[in-house]
Amino acid sequence: xxxxxxxxxxxxRETIGKFAKEELLALAKGIDASEQIxxxxxxxxxxxxxxGIFASAESGGAELDNLSYLLIMEEIGYASGTxxxxxxxxxxxxxxxxxxxxxxxxxxxxxxxxxxxxxxxxAHLETDSDLLSACxxxxxxxxxxxxxxxxxKTMVIAPDNTGYYLxxxxxxxxxxxxxxEKSAPGxxxxxxxxxIGARGAGIRNLEFHNVKTPYCxxxxxxxxxxxxxxxxxxxxxLAAINAGIIKNCLASATAYAKERKxxxxxxxxxxxxxxxxxxxxxxxxxxxxxxxxxxxETHPGAWRQKVAYARLYSGSAGxxxxxxxxxxxxxxxxxxxxxxxxxxxxxxxxQSMGGNEELAKKFLSDVLISGGEL
Amino acid sequence: xxxxxxxxxxxxxxxPQVNLELLEAAKSIKTGLNGSITLLLLGKPTPExxxxxxxxxxxxxxxxxxxxxxxxxxxxxTQAISGELEGSEYLLILPGTIQGKELGGKLSARHTAAYIPxxxxxxxxxxxxxxxxxIYAGKARTGLKGKAGSPWIITIRPNTFAPAQETGTEAxxxxxxxxxxxxxxxxxxxxxxxxxxxxxxxxxxIVSGGRGMKEAEHFKLLEELAQVINGAVxxxxxxxxxxxxxxxxxxxxxxxxxxxxxxxxxxxxxxIQHLVGMSSSKYIVAINKDAEAPIFEIAxxxxxxxVFEILPGLTVxxxxxxxxxxxxx
Amino acid sequence: MKIVALVKQVPDTExxxxxxxxxxxxxxxxxxxxxxxxxxxxxxxxVRIKEKNSGSTVIAVGMGPERMKEALRTALAMxxxxxxxxxxxNLPGKDGLITARLLAxxxxxxxxxxxxxxxxxxxxxxGRVGPALSHYLELPFVANVTKLTVESGKLNLHRELEGxxxxxxxxxxxxxxxxxxxNEPRYPSLINIMQxxxxxxxxxxxxxxxxxxxxxxxxxLEETGLNLPPAREKGxxxxxxxxxxxxxxxxxxxxxxxxx
Numbered sequence: 001x002x003x004x005x006x007x008x009x010x011x012x013r014e015t016i017g018k019f020a021k022e023e024l025l026a027l028a029k030g031i032d033a034s035e036q037i038x039x040x041x042x043x044x045x046x047x048x049x050x051x052g053i054f055a056s057a058e059s060g061g062a063e064l065d066n067l068s069y070l071l072i073m074e075e076i077g078y079a080s081g082t083x084x085x086x087x088x089x090x091x092x093x094x095x096x097x098x099x100x101x102x103x104x105x106x107x108x109x110x111x112x113x114x115x116x117x118x119x120x121x122x123a124h125l126e127t128d129s130d131l132l133s134a135c136x137x138x139x140x141x142x143x144x145x146x147x148x149x150x151x152x153k154t155m156v157i158a159p160d161n162t163g164y165y166l167x168x169x170x171x172x173x174x175x176x177x178x179x180x181e182k183s184a185p186g187x188x189x190x191x192x193x194x195x196i197g198a199r200g201a202g203i204r205n206l207e208f209h210n211v212k213t214p215y216c217x218x219x220x221x222x223x224x225x226x227x228x229x230x231x232x233x234x235x236x237x238l239a240a241i242n243a244g245i246i247k248n249c250l251a252s253a254t255a256y257a258k259e260r261k262x263x264x265x266x267x268x269x270x271x272x273x274x275x276x277x278x279x280x281x282x283x284x285x286x287x288x289x290x291x292x293x294x295x296x297e298t299h300p301g302a303w304r305q306k307v308a309y310a311r312l313y314s315g316s317a318g319x320x321x322x323x324x325x326x327x328x329x330x331x332x333x334x335x336x337x338x339x340x341x342x343x344x345x346x347x348x349x350x351q352s353m354g355g356n357e358e359l360a361k362k363f364l365s366d367v368l369i370s371g372g373e374l
Numbered sequence: 375x376x377x378x379x380x381x382x383x384x385x386x387x388x389x390p391q392v393n394l395e396l397l398e399a400a401k402s403i404k405t406g407l408n409g410s411i412t413l414l415l416l417g418k419p420t421p422e423x424x425x426x427x428x429x430x431x432x433x434x435x436x437x438x439x440x441x442x443x444x445x446x447x448x449x450x451x452t453q454a455i456s457g458e459l460e461g462s463e464y465l466l467i468l469p470g471t472i473q474g475k476e477l478g479g480k481l482s483a484r485h486t487a488a489y490i491p492x493x494x495x496x497x498x499x500x501x502x503x504x505x506x507x508x509i510y511a512g513k514a515r516t517g518l519k520g521k522a523g524s525p526w527i528i529t530i531r532p533n534t535f536a537p538a539q540e541t542g543t544e545a546x547x548x549x550x551x552x553x554x555x556x557x558x559x560x561x562x563x564x565x566x567x568x569x570x571x572x573x574x575x576x577x578x579x580i581v582s583g584g585r586g587m588k589e590a591e592h593f594k595l596l597e598e599l600a601q602v603i604n605g606a607v608x609x610x611x612x613x614x615x616x617x618x619x620x621x622x623x624x625x626x627x628x629x630x631x632x633x634x635x636x637x638x639x640x641x642x643x644x645x646i647q648h649l650v651g652m653s654s655s656k657y658i659v660a661i662n663k664d665a666e667a668p669i670f671e672i673a674x675x676x677x678x679x680x681v682f683e684i685l686p687g688l689t690v691x692x693x694x695x696x697x698x699x700x701x702x703x
Numbered sequence: 704m705k706i707v708a709l710v711k712q713v714p715d716t717e718x719x720x721x722x723x724x725x726x727x728x729x730x731x732x733x734x735x736x737x738x739x740x741x742x743x744x745x746x747x748x749x750v751r752i753k754e755k756n757s758g759s760t761v762i763a764v765g766m767g768p769e770r771m772k773e774a775l776r777t778a779l780a781m782x783x784x785x786x787x788x789x790x791x792x793n794l795p796g797k798d799g800l801i802t803a804r805l806l807a808x809x810x811x812x813x814x815x816x817x818x819x820x821x822x823x824x825x826x827x828x829x830g831r832v833g834p835a836l837s838h839y840l841e842l843p844f845v846a847n848v849t850k851l852t853v854e855s856g857k858l859n860l861h862r863e864l865e866g867x868x869x870x871x872x873x874x875x876x877x878x879x880x881x882x883x884x885x886n887e888p889r890y891p892s893l894i895n896i897m898q899x900x901x902x903x904x905x906x907x908x909x910x911x912x913x914x915x916x917x918x919x920x921x922x923x924l925e926e927t928g929l930n931l932p933p934a935r936e937k938g939x940x941x942x943x944x945x946x947x948x949x950x951x952x953x954x955x956x957x958x959x960x961x962x963x
């Protein structure tokens with residue numbers, strides 16, 4: 001860990017790290033193979049308050065700081081890309097915006113979310129838009145204190161225990177955010193789309209046919225800001241998860257290289273193998289520093305930029321590290337009997353489920369063009 | 375001049391071999407310390423048991439003709455032993471078993487003694503003795519000296535020293551009495567495994583299995599071989615976690631540290647945590663299909679082969695030899 | 704019931720043991736420190752007893768360098784109510800008797816019903832503080848406990864010996880050491896960890912507990928040096944026909960190992 005931690009951050013990292021290694025690592029292979037997360041696995045997560053990491057104590061959350069949240073994401077990412085992704089999606093994309101929206105009627109729902117009684121999923125992406133844009137085809141109409149939603153959402157991270165959807169739609173030609181319960185009539189929740197990585201996370205398409213809800217969480221520029229900040233909050237979590245995956249790649253590759261002999265000596269003695277390992281270690285250090293730096297930033301504008309750097313760097317670093325780990329493992333790296341190939345598929349989640357590289361670059365370019373400083 | 379006390383007691387009325395090993399340790403250290411050896415035997419030995427101890431190097435044997443001492447009890451043993459210790463410059467040697475170590479810890483506080491548990495070895499120079507003991511599960515060793523003028527208490531694990539052989543001289547024998555006092559600790563029962571199995575921490579020969587044994591059933595192969603060569607069956611952590619063997623059999627960092635004369639590792643790759651548990655074995659024979667298994671780095675004899683092809687044949691051959699030996703007798 | 708759980712901080716079990724350049728001490732750079740694994744069983748058991756006996760408290764007590772407080776804080780997160788930290792400074796040596804006596808002085812005034820420690824610390828592997836402490840507290844001691852139930856005025860317990868289990872009864876107050884298998888230590892939840900921040904850790908210095916003279920009397924050991932275990936002699940490797948290999952193994956066992 002590049003930078004110093006407070007005593008409780010250290011305890012949090014130690015506890016969750018141990019928990020992830022001893023309880024979650026063993027489940028990861030099964031979750032990936034079967035694309036199912038068992039009720040017992042969900043209980044393990046809710047039992048330690050992982051559904052309300054930074055939610056208020058009043059709503060049953062642990063009220064942890066940003067850095068603690070990201071340390072947790074890294075430790076869980078080490079063990080299981082899927083479980084880390086669903087926690088990041090729930091905490092960053094739903095709990096976080098609801099906390100900031102301060103909608104008084106939603107307190108009991110916030111409680112259920114923080115305690116993990118039900119998970120939350122953000123339904124924002126559409127086939128014609130990207131995560132940071134306001135171009136929305138899904139429409140909402142107000143009528144007698146309720147809202148009617150029509151449209152389609154894609155690539156929603158909605159595992160089996162999802163009970164609430166945070167939906168973005170155009171209301172009076174402005175972006176708005178609504179909270180929809182899963183049992184709302186007219187809501188069609190698609191089957192999970194089989195993905196190459198983060199399998200079991202329940203990535204689905206949704207259809208809204210006159211879905212009614214009384215809850216409008218935010219409207220206009222407030223909604224736009226909430227969406228942007230939540231997505232960035234999530235990107236930072238993805239960077240942290242990737243750091244965890246790289247850490248596992250590094251540990252596995254190093255252990256393997258120290259034992260495996262070829263041409264009469266341990267392969268860790270070969271400079272080309274050392275190069276792979278050093279590059280993984282370097283990536284890990286850099287991502288941890290970028291994530292840590294972003295976590296400690298209090299100025300909103302500066303924070304957004306720092307998240308963009310972390311997102312940009314981690315997207316490619318994770319994949320490269322995973323490939324390095326596969327290379328070090330030789331033929332075994334290609335085999336599904338070894339976990340390395342899963343790290344590679346899971347590492348890709350940053351680029352595939354985290355907007356895309358161009359998004360982060362566009363964000364930073366916009367700052368430059370508008371006369372801002374990077 | 376430092377007097378040496380060796381403490382022995384019986385286990386289920388039997389004389390455990392560690393008792394003779396402690397005497398051997400005492401004999402080797404005797405010249406360096408220029409002291410006499412007193413064997414304190416807690417409990418009453420049978421005449422045969424007393425005979426077997428008489429000429430093994432002790433100058434004096436004191437045993438207690440008190441039935442209450444026939445069964446180990448921390449409080450009564452602490453009292454009885456303390457009553458026999460003279461002066462403050464002595465070396466007290468205890469067995470390095472769980473009971474021996476709790477006794478050692480207690481006595482060390484009572485007598486403000488230098489305490490060195492699990493002594494592997496010692497060096498002696500002009501009355502200055504340095505005891506060597508393992509730390510970090512045996513990954514390192516440290517040398518310790520006891521302060522002159524203070525009592526020294528050490529414990530020695532089974533199978534560290536060879537059992538003392540017979541010498542020409544007989545020990546002076548004294549029968550002591552002990553007034554029993556109420557103990558706050560009561561042993562209600564000792565639960566032993568159904569089939570009399572030798573524990574790995576006391577065995578001279580261990581036949582151990584790991585992941586390569588593939589399932590619990592196959593440990594029968596190890597049990598058969600162990601029986602022929604009078605060994606205990608051990609297991610790696612993986613085999614214990616998988617439920618194939620009881621954790622009393624686990625050898626390794628989170629299991630037991632063992633020092634048998636022979637450790638036969640079957641289907642064990644040799645993860646560092648396992649190695650620290652058995653790397654002090656006198657001889658190690660490892661059987662593993664993987665020619666690069668780390669265990670081969672510390673094995674006296676490495677066998678690159680399938681345990682299922684080697685073990686049955688090995689057991690048959692050794693059985694034949696055993697029968698020949700019996701016939702010859 | 705008032706229960707004391709002893710806590711020690713040790714290098715993580717994965718630590719590669721290396722010596723400093725002069726070979727005199729353990730290289731501590733980069734070592735990750737954790738709660739001694741056996742102490743986790745002790746803390747967990749203490750908390751479970753507290754949960755079964757309303758009105759009970761658990762006090763986590765430990766001695767060590769500054770970083771040790773994090774281990775005590777972890778005990779608080781697991782459910783201990785308060786902590787006592789004894790600074791490891793200005794001590795005449797590392798003799799376990801000094802540790803035991805200082806802990807005893809700190810614990811005496813608490814008049815605990817039960818003191819639980821781990822069976823041994825995985826750095827020194829001594830297991831001596833528990834029984835020594837019991838002497839200073841004038842309490843009975845049982846090592847290696849794998850099962851424990853509290854009844855009025857006494858403990859019913861199982862403790863593990865070599866290959867067998869001793870079933871015992873011990874009068875309270877008492878001191879016991881915990882063995883693996885006693886329980887499964889809990890992971891503190893994030894909320895537990897945050898709540899632990901508000902719990903108190905009292906800090907004591909050795910001179911508040913014992914005079915220099917008394918401490919000096921307890922120092923009876925001198926460490927002469929550390930080394931790594933000697934490398935084993937390189938052995939032979941066999942490959943090929945199983946039958947042939949069996950014959951060679953038998954020869955090795957009968958002629959070199961000389962088994963009976």
